[in-house]
Amino acid sequence: MYQITEDQRALVDAVRDFATERIAPHALDWDAEKHFPVDVLAEAGELGLGGIYVGEEHGGAGLDRKDAVLIFEELAKADPALSAYISIHNMVVWMIDSFGTDEQRARWVPDLATMQHLGSYCLTEPGAGSDAASLTTRAVRDGDDYVLNGVKQFISGAGTSEYYVVMCRTADTGSKGISTLVVHKDTPGLSFGPNEKKMGWNTQPTRQVIFEDARVPVAHRLGEEGDGFHIAMKGLNGGRINIGACSLGGGQAALEKATAYLKERTAFGAPLTTKQSLVFDLADMATDLEAARTFLMRAADALDRKDPDTVRLCAMAKKVATDTGFDAANKALQLHGGYGYLHEYGVEKIVRDLRVHQILEGSNEIMRLIVGRMLVDA
């Protein structure tokens, strides 16, 4: 259905060179030490990884969503957790570039695109996850400012990021009463919870973001009052594709590790590759990953073309890619036997990192809800 172009091949080669040299050798240590490598992110920014599908006007790379799928998959082969953070950062930059005024874009996008500044996306709350429209963080207009109060939960990059794109309530009209504010980290009244102890994604910090009478200029609002839910959902279409690509990269890396391991490991007098059932496992992993990759590219193509079917395809592809990536990683762990359970073999890290992809950017149950509702309502 599709073929990678010569340009895309060159982009992927460049990302591979970078990821192989600067990310892969450190990924296990970063995971163990919960280290967020902002210096490496700044280098990634020089490559163009900070604003992949952001227009060139303010420093983005001007690529499309299909390119981004290839790029995030390649990054995730080296480290799914860092790749996932870079994908979230890209969503933030894209939001500002897509929904900001010329003045806002010129002010914020250049430093974000080079990753001199990092961005965080604040939608989820302690009491509002899948049901995002029920969020309660409130912005009350006071002259030229909003006064912001509330708590955001599970925020990637929180405490380190320079800018926070915050979905908040400006009216009690459900999803129509949500607005989007860009909040700087030094805003008085903004604070952060402790770094959460997590199963995976250890290389990126996850904290609560807390607003207590934080004053945010009205000039920091993206779009009009009430546009927030629309902006959030638009962002999530691409976010779902990106996180799917991160899962495929992790799954592919796990498959490659498992293949190498079965070739070198002997049991009962012969290499494990002589056991047909194990080779069938590899074949199934490779086939499922390829099927998911093809589907993900179809969804990315729909997003590039602004196809009316984008929401449905992105939801389906997110579920398929994140389930497939996790299953491949989990199977690779099993194929490694006891060694798969050891940190230094790098497989259990992939399993831990990919598990959360089935939960975030809209849980896979919400993906089924989106698809199911469309069937029933049609």
Add this chain to the structure above:
Amino acid sequence: MKIVVLAKQVPDTWSDRKIDLESGMLDRAASEPVPDEINERALENALQFKDANKDTEIVVLVMGPEDATKTLRKLLSMGADSAVLVTDASLAGSDMVQTARVLAAAIEKIGGADLVVAGNEATDGRGGMIPAMVAEVLGLPVLPGLDAIEIGPDRVSGTAGVDGGSLQVSSSLPAVVSVTEKTAEPRFPNFKGIMAAKKKPLDTWSLAELGIQAGPEAASVRSVMVSATARPPKQAGPKVADDGTAASQLAEFLAANRLI
């Protein structure tokens, strides 16, 4: 300033490299062709000068098979301004003298250079003489094997490691220099560079366009491979069985072979 960077496409250093025993030439199908790593360091030195001196023009020059455009695109994506590939069937199996004549002719056709930068040696041939030979043909001074390089508006200088010390060397321009892997860590090409690279000029020249003869007609100025044999299989080394004296046997072996 105009800087010409010499580059080469080589068989992948990390894979098996084979000689075709019939022709005595490199079997190019046996391994993936890749840009030689030293190219990028040579270019990085030139790019650092260009970063500070925007009116610098950098041309990368390769002699090689047609698919060597892959190497040139990579160097263009890093920031070189234009590229030239000299490719001609009769150049297959060229020795260093012929290669140097061709490269020198190409540099003249480019319009000359204030500075020619090359890697000190390629990972395949490992002759390490091309920069000096090109300098000889062009009648330019050469500073070979520099571990560090400093380019000025009318001079180039650097440090070359020699047995037991190092040499500080410098030359007026125009000149030819070759650099070692101790120089500049090459930058990664960025997405903009990659997309811009395809729009940059990449000229392909044949020998006729350079007015140079190669192949049998040029036998008087080039060496010709008359025969080639495969490297004999490695003999198994002596085995030391530990009867309590293994350590001293090993030490004696290492001492006898002047390894300690």
